[in-house]
Amino acid sequence: MASVLQSRLPLYHSSPSPSSYCSSTFTCFFPINPRAQSIHTQMFHSKKNYHSKKDLLCKSALDKVSVIDPPGNDVEGSKTEIIGALKLKLLSAVSGLNRGLAASEDDLQKADSAAKELEGVGGPVDLSVELDKLQGRWKLIYSSAFSSRTLGGSRPGPPTGRLLPIILGQVFQRIDILSKDFDNIAELQLGTPWPLPPVEVTATLAHKFEVLGSSKIKIVFEKTTVKTTGNLSQLPPLDVPRIPDALRPASNTGSGEFEVTYLDSDTRVTRGDRGELRVFVIS
Template sequence: MASLILSNLPSSHLSLSYPSTSSSSSSREFHCFGQKFQSLKWVQFSKRNRRISIVSQKMSIDLDPVSSFLDPSVSSLKLKLLSAVSGLNRGLAASEDDLRKADEAAKELEASAGPVDLSIKDELDKLQGRWKLIYSSAFSSRTLGGSRPGPPTGRLLPITLGQVFQRIDVVSKDFDNIVDIELGAPWPFPPLELTATLAHKFELEGTSKIKIIFEKTTVKTTGNFSQLPPLDIPRIPDSLRPSSNTGSGDFEVTYMDSDTRVTRGDRGELRVFVIA
């Protein structure tokens, strides 16, 4: 059994261990804070920027050991949640049991860490940046709209969901949802790759709830058709918008540190993000 203890941190704060193997390409089982990560490709610690990179078959996560692991109990529960959602293809492959385990792990983390107070500037500033979605309970519905109406991901339409990001600017109050999508095409044509950016403004409601107001969608082709100009799809006027689609929504930030964020949406969606 080989083991790695990060220097300059108490050994109780971070311990990564794995069974020795003669093949460097074999998947390994890692233990961190007592949590088991299976089928990991590798775990790497960078002394230069003091970040841990955890890479599995389905997910890649970068963590900051200094800010994230100061409280061993919270850190253990955080890694338990990340372990529960790893390998679920952002929730698209989640079963009912997977949904239950992820929700229970999130509730344990939320209870241990305590409420988030975004009215404090230092806490609000943590929202700043580009966040990668690694899990959404709503994707188990097998649609790109989650619990809202949206195109299906399956055999009905040749749509493949790529990475999903949120880009947040706390100064300008910009809140962009960015989705990479691949549309299949009949042979011999290549698939159409595009990035859809759903631009919003956001405002804080209370201490932990965020309301977002939709403005427009910009679609940009990538890959073989990246030379095409972007297309802006403006917001539908309120008078023509269905009452079920107001263009706005809200969610509560239930856990956040410098590299991980957990939110619960207005329709019960549990989402987990890591800083990109």
């Protein structure tokens, strides 16, 4: 059936005078070509489909956009994870070595290698901005110098062993960054003749320290205090004064230097002036 276009058009009637002018409307129907109507419909739907596809493309593009953290945050997070893994590796390497007293040559190499990995990732230590991290009581968990089987480590000191009357317990460092106090504290068990029980003492080697450069520390010995513990804890402490410099052997000046090679809130790694590696954890 032919389509029609309905329209309302005005119809003017002729009149001899303007006063007789009138108008009326009537409805006309114009036939429309079906093909033209089909083309018009296709164009309408094509335009509609174009906008729909465009909207879908835009939505798809937006859906694929993800919020990414700034590169700096990713790098810091990754570095923190790596350092955590390397700290665990170092602690595992030195565990079971009795602070280094039971370390073999292979153990020494493994500990040194693990420490170097941590030092490399951690980067240089700057005590001018990180000095506050030194504050506190640190527990020694490893010293390569103890492999020499002496309490002095790489320096002169009494030997250790099963047949000797000295057994080394826990070792600590107590650092006060305000007073510059630097105390080495060692728990010792002294053998006594049978049937007396062994005597437990705590020896505190008091020092003063100063920072040299960015990461080096110099300590100067002042005195040793020996305090009995256990059953004899009621005895007063015994202060051993510092030997005058004139009477002190040249090899034992009472001072020393070491470099802090890694430092954070709970772990510290140092290397001494004679190459000894020490690992501490906050206690």
